[in-house]
Amino acid sequence: MIPPRWVLRAGWALHRALFAVTGGRVGTEAPCERRPGTLFLVTIGRRSGERRRNAVFYTEDGLSFVVVASNAGAAEDPGWWKNLQAHPDAEIHLGQDPRPVRGRRATPAETARLWPRLVAVNPSYEDYRAVAGREIPVVILEPR
8 A cells, every 4th residue: 555645755854854964874774685775866956957865765786776766656757767867977875975876777678687676675666566557667876
C-alpha cells in the first residue's frame, strides 16, 4: 500500500532537514541484503539552474549507484530525474562524503538484471510500477 502523497512529502522534508542540521551525519546509510541504502542526489535544476537535493534509495552495482525514478508511483517522472536528463553531471552525498557522478538511464538489459535486486530490497517498487501508468526508469549513477 502506498501512503498518501502528503505523508511522503513530510517524511522527505524531515529527512532533508535532519541531513542539513547534522551536517550529513544523519540521513544516509549503506544498503544491505534486506533494505536499500539512502543517499542524497544533488542535481542542477533544468529550468532554474539551481542545485536541488533529494533523498533517494539506492543499491550498488560495482562502482556505480543504482536508483529508481519511481516518484512513489506518481504518473509523472520525479523532478530529479528530469533534471538529471537535462544535466547528467551530478553529485551524491553519502554522509559527509560528496562524490561526483554522471547519471544515465539503465539499458533494457541492465534493467532486467537489476530490477529483481531492487525489488528484493524495496518491494514497494512493484506497487509503484503497478499504479504509475508509465515505465519507471532505473537510473545508473556512475562515478566521474
